[in-house]
Amino acid sequence: xxxxxxxxxxxxxxxxxxxxxxxxxxxxxxxxxxxxxxxxxxxxxxxxxxxxxxxxxxxxxxxxxxxxxxxxxxxxxxxxxxxxxxxxxxxxxxxxxxxxxxxxxxxxxxxxxxxxxxxxxxxxxxxxxxxxxxxxxxxxxxxxxxxxxxxxxxxxxxxxxxxxxxxxxxxxxxxxxxxxxxxxxxxxxxxxxxxxxxxxxxxxxxxxxxxxxxxxxxxxxxxxxxxxxxxxxxxxxxxxxx
Amino acid sequence: xxxxxxxxxxxxxxxxxxxxxxxxxxxxxxxxxxxxxxxxxxxxxxxxxxxxxxxxxxxxxxxxxxxxxxxxxxxxxxxxxxxxxxxxxxxxxxxxxxxxxxxxxxxxxxxxxxxxxxxxxxxxxxxxxxxxxxxxxxxxxxxxxxxxxxxxxxxxxxxxxxxxxxxxxxxxxxxxxxxxxxxxxxxxxxxxxxxxxxxxxxxxxxxxxxxxxxxxxxxxxxxxxxxxxxxxxxxxxxxxxxxxxxxxxxxxxxxxxxxxxxxxxxxxxxxxxxxxxxxxxxxxxxxxxxxxxxxxxxxxxxx
Numbered sequence: 001x002x003x004x005x006x007x008x009x010x011x012x013x014x015x016x017x018x019x020x021x022x023x024x025x026x027x028x029x030x031x032x033x034x035x036x037x038x039x040x041x042x043x044x045x046x047x048x049x050x051x052x053x054x055x056x057x058x059x060x061x062x063x064x065x066x067x068x069x070x071x072x073x074x075x076x077x078x079x080x081x082x083x084x085x086x087x088x089x090x091x092x093x094x095x096x097x098x099x100x101x102x103x104x105x106x107x108x109x110x111x112x113x114x115x116x117x118x119x120x121x122x123x124x125x126x127x128x129x130x131x132x133x134x135x136x137x138x139x140x141x142x143x144x145x146x147x148x149x150x151x152x153x154x155x156x157x158x159x160x161x162x163x164x165x166x167x168x169x170x171x172x173x174x175x176x177x178x179x180x181x182x183x184x185x186x187x188x189x190x191x192x193x194x195x196x197x198x199x200x201x202x203x204x205x206x207x208x209x210x211x212x213x214x215x216x217x218x219x220x221x222x223x224x225x226x227x228x229x230x231x232x233x234x235x236x237x238x239x240x241x242x
Numbered sequence: 243x244x245x246x247x248x249x250x251x252x253x254x255x256x257x258x259x260x261x262x263x264x265x266x267x268x269x270x271x272x273x274x275x276x277x278x279x280x281x282x283x284x285x286x287x288x289x290x291x292x293x294x295x296x297x298x299x300x301x302x303x304x305x306x307x308x309x310x311x312x313x314x315x316x317x318x319x320x321x322x323x324x325x326x327x328x329x330x331x332x333x334x335x336x337x338x339x340x341x342x343x344x345x346x347x348x349x350x351x352x353x354x355x356x357x358x359x360x361x362x363x364x365x366x367x368x369x370x371x372x373x374x375x376x377x378x379x380x381x382x383x384x385x386x387x388x389x390x391x392x393x394x395x396x397x398x399x400x401x402x403x404x405x406x407x408x409x410x411x412x413x414x415x416x417x418x419x420x421x422x423x424x425x426x427x428x429x430x431x432x433x434x435x436x437x438x439x440x441x442x443x444x445x446x447x448x449x450x451x452x453x454x455x456x457x458x459x460x461x462x463x464x465x466x467x468x469x470x471x472x473x474x475x476x477x478x479x480x481x482x483x484x485x486x487x488x489x490x491x492x493x494x495x496x497x498x499x500x501x502x503x504x505x506x507x508x509x510x511x512x513x514x515x516x517x518x519x520x521x522x523x524x525x526x527x528x529x530x531x532x533x534x535x536x537x538x539x540x541x542x543x544x545x
Contacts, residue, residue: 004342008328015330079324083336083385086291086320087343088312234310237294 002089005097013070013105021066022105026113029059033121042122048203050121051132055114056185060136061143061165063110064102065158068147071098071105072229073157076236085236092230099148099226106140127199131192139188142221146184149225152232180208184221190214244304244317244392244424245269246290251299253285260285262448263299268426272419274439275428282448283428284323287397290426291320303393316344319386323397325378329371333362336370337384344389356384361410376407383414394418396427400434412438467491468507469531472500472514475524483521489513501531 013019033050040046072095075081084094114136118129151157172179180186190207191214193200200206207214246268253261260282268290277283288294289301292308292315301308308314328336337356341349357363360380365373370381379399386394396415400408416438419425429435435442436456444452474480477500481493484502489510492503504510518525 002343004339008331008339011330012328075326078326079322080326080328082293082320082322082324083327083340084343085293085312086315086318087340088315088345089343090312235295237288 001097001100002093003097005084005089005094006101008084009071009098009101010105012075013067013101016070016074018066018070022063022109025059025063026109029055029113029117030120033117036121040122044122044124044128044203047118047121047123047128048205051114051118052185052189052205055117055132056136056139056188057170058165060110060114060139061161061169061184064106064140064143065147065161065165067102067105067109068144069151069157069161071102071151072148073151073155076151077155081236085233091233095148095152095226095229095233099145099229102144102148103141106144107137111136111140124199127196128203131195131205134195135188135192138191138218139184142184142188142218142225145222145225145229149229149232152229152236177208183208184218187214187217187221243270243422246308246393246424246426247300247302248286248290249300249302251286251289251296251301253282253289253294253297259448261289261296261445264445264448264450265299266443266450266453268424268441268443270419270422270424271440272415272425272427272438273441273443274435275426275443275445276430276432276435276439277428277445277451278430280447281430281445283430283445284397285448286445287395287426287428291318291395316389317392319389319391319394321379321382321386321394321396321399323401325375325402327370327378327381330369332367332369333357333373333377333381333384334366336381337366337388340385341388346389352388352390353384356388359387360384360414375402376404379403379407379411383411387418391423393424394426396425398429399427400429400431408434467503467505468510470502470504470510471527471529471531472502472525473527474500474518475526476521479521480518480523480525483517483523484514487513487517489517 032054036046036050072081075084085091111133115129115133118132119126123129147157147161150161154160168179169183169185186208189205190209190211192205193207194211196203196205209217248264248266251261251264252259264286275283275286285294289296290308292311295309303314303318306314331339334353334357338349338353341352341356346352354363357366360383362377362380362384365377370378373381379402383399399411403411412434415425415427419440440455442452442454442456443450472480477495481495481500484490485493489506490502490504494501502510514528515525
């Protein structure tokens with residue numbers, strides 16, 4: 001990893017107006033969890049609903065999309081990535097540096113607020129908080145890596161990422177059973193299911209895949225995304241056309 | 243001293259050929275890559291800078307292929323056409339970051355030297371977002387010069403500059419060329435190229451149309467009609483003698499002076515003094531009407 005790439009990336013990510021969303025969305029989640037606490041009186045089952053449907057289903061992929069595109073997609077779009085590429089720095093170092101910033105940011109602005117929201121809306125013995133911390137962290141790692149790779153592969157990363165986050169994970173996952181097996185959210189939920197043990201089924205935290213399979217699938221997705229991002233960055237076509 | 247060699251380089255995007263079998267050698271000094279918009283200049287520079295794989299042929303820098311060799315950037319500085327930079331940092335921070343990315347032993351000294359070269363020390367602590375276009379261009383130059391590269395590639399560096407900035411950059415490029423660096427810049431504006439480039443490579447519709455200094459390019463095109471404006475003691479009689487001799491196709495007296503169009507430069511310039519002497523006419527002035535790069539260029543494009 002390269003500290004200069006990381007600091008430029010961080011400033012690029014947080015220095016744009018889009019960064020406001022990285023604050024607004026978590027604030028929205030916290031506000032919703034406060035309302036839920038008031039309405040349900042701290043019932044863990046309603047916490048699970050809020051987490052699965054909104055936090056994991058919509059907020060987390062959206063945040064990771066913003067971050068993944070923000071750390072590299074924007075620079076590729078406007079061409080300023082050329083200042084990093086025209087240096088004797090290995091391309092994999094660039095990808096790792098940007099991914100590290102993206103992961104760190106996702107942990108702070110997405111995973112932490114999710115855990116906070118769990119505690120606000122209702123938990124028991126902090127078990128739910130721990131379970132969703134693990135799940136959100138795993139999902140954030142995978143989503144961010146995928147969206148970073150997507151940003152390198154295509155200039156339409158935002159559109160494709162939105163379609164994936166909203167259609168694939170939310171709508172299709174709700175109606176087509178097979179789709180749920182190929183879903184970062186379901187894989188990550190396996191961790192929560194494991195941590196909650198007996199209480200998982202009581203509170204309605206279930207995953208479509210086994211814990212071991214989920215970890216393997218997540219690891220495979222992350223590694224695949226990184227390899228793809230590095231390879232595509234090595235042959236990134238950088239011309240504005242003549 | 244470094245040399246970039248393009249050997250039968252072609253690049254196509256689907257059915258569109260952006261560069262067509264281009265072979266050229268770019269050595270120390272200032273070289274201008276001249277061509278109209280859409281001629282493939284940016285494509286060619288992208289390939290020289292290792293940002294685009296040639297579809298066919300090779301681009302080498304001192305014998306090393308540039309594609310997929312980020313190591314070349316130790317000796318190559320690149321000034322991209324795109325204006326985007328890291329807007330949220332100051333000029334100083336950005337140039338310093340570039341120096342650090344090059345792992346220079348003393349990045350601060352290098353950044354200062356580069357900013358001094360482009361005359362941006364006064365404004366170095368302002369955010370890049372607040373810079374004018376010309377200032378951004380100079381910061382771009384500073385990032386390209388910060389590691390003291392032997393090769394400098396500039397894509398349309400004069401775009402958007404006011405005349406004063408343009409002169410400043412011209413002086414800078416000339417100076418860098420005199421230092422023995424290999425400087426290549428692209429432009430579609432003829433005066434810029436004519437002014438500072440020792441060598442000109444003309445690119446038209448993806449093809450390498452001509453190479454050399456601009457007078458040589460001019461001479462290379464022997465099939466091109468050459469025009470002269472002549473003042474003499476008796477234009478009318480001289481016109482008759484020239485047309486009778488056959489060394490010119492067209493004589494024209496309508497503009498007041500005698501305008502002559504000759505198919506062959508060598509034949510005409512030898513015939514003219516002889517014709518004048520034989521007819522007892524005194525030649526007052528003989529000037530080529532179209533030795534400017536502009537007309538050379540217009541001709542190449544039309545061909």
